[in-house]
Amino acid sequence: MDCARFRDSYSDFADGLLDERAEIALFDHMAECPACQRLHAAYVAGCGALRRMRDLRPAPDFGTRLTARLRREELAPVGAPVALMAGLLLVLGAAASGWWLLGPRGEAPVVATVPDNAQRHSPLVVHFAGDSSLRYPSHFTVIPVSREHLASPGQPIEVTVDWMHP
C-alpha cells in the first residue's frame, strides 16, 4: 500500500468498514510511514477533542423567544405569499388613510368626482365640491397626495387612483 491508497481508504478505516485484510495492510503501511502515522494520530486526537468539547446550550430565553415567534406564526395566515400580504396591507392602509384624509369631517364635507376616463394607476385630478358625503366610483381607492388638500375643500386636488377589482 502507498500513501495515496492509505488516504483513499482512510475514511472506511475510521468507520471500521474495511475488511480484515485491508485493515492489516493499512496498519502495515502506517508502521513504516511516519507521515501517514502522523495523519492518523492527528485525526484521532482532533476528533477526540472535538467530541469532548462541551455542547453549547441554547440561551435561557430561547424557549420564550421561540414561543413568541410561534404565536406570531399562529396569527399570520399560513401559506399566503409575502408579496400578496404586503399588497393587501398596502391597499388596506391606503384605503384607511384615504378615508381618514378625505372622509366627511365636521362642517366641511366634500365630494370627489372621478372622471369617467380615469386610467388605472395613473394620477388624476379630482374636483371637490361642498356636499354632505364623499363620492367616487366604488372601484377606485382615492389616495390624496398630501394633507394640504384637506385645508382646501372645494378646490381641485391631485390624487393617485388605484383600481379595485369588483
Place this chain on the structure above:
Amino acid sequence: MAPLVRERQQTPQAPAQNAFSGLEDARVVQAFLDGESRAFTELVLRYQTRLLNFIYRTIGDRERAEDLVQEAFVRVYRHLHRFDQTRKFSTWIYTIASNLAKNELRNRSRNPLVLFQTIRKQWEADHRPLQFEDTSSRPDDLFRKRHLRELVEWSVAQLPEHHRVVFVLRELEGKSYEEIAEITRCNLGTVKSRLNRARTSFAAIIAPHLD
C-alpha cells in the same frame, strides 16, 4: 395562556416531558398533528441543543446559530403537516437546519458587513479574560483547553463548506452515510468521497499544531 415552548431548565418536570419523553419522534409528530400542542415542546427539547451545535459548527457564529435554530423550528411548526411521515423526522429537521446554514454561509460570502461582524464577535470571544471561563481549573489548564478548543474549531472552519457539513454530521452528530446523503441531497458516493476528503484534510490541517 401556557407557553408553547417551555425551558427545560426551568420546568424539569414539564408535562410535555412526562407525556412524550419515551415516545419515538414519529409518535410525537403524530400527536402534534392530532392537535396536541405540547408535543411540539417535546420536539424542541429533543432537538434544540443538537441543532444549535450542528449549525454553530457549520457557520461558526453562536448568536446567528441560535437565530437559525429558531428559524428551523418555525419552519417545522409551519410545515409539519406536509412532512412525509415515511421519512425520519430527525433527517427532515437536519435537512432544514443544513439548508439554513448553507444559505447563511452563501449570504455571508456576498455581504462584507456580515463577514466583518462575525470576525468581530470571534475576536471578542477570543479575548475574553480567562477567569470568566471556568473557576474550577488552573489558569494554565484553562489556557491549554481553550487553545485546543480553538484549534479544533479553527481546523473544522478551514474545511470547504460542503466538506464541513458532511464532516460535522458524521463526526459530531453520528449520522449514517444514508442520512447524510438525504440531508445534503447528495448521492452516497459523493458523501463518502467528501467525508474522506474532509477527514484527511482535517487531520492534515491540525497535525502541525499538535506536534
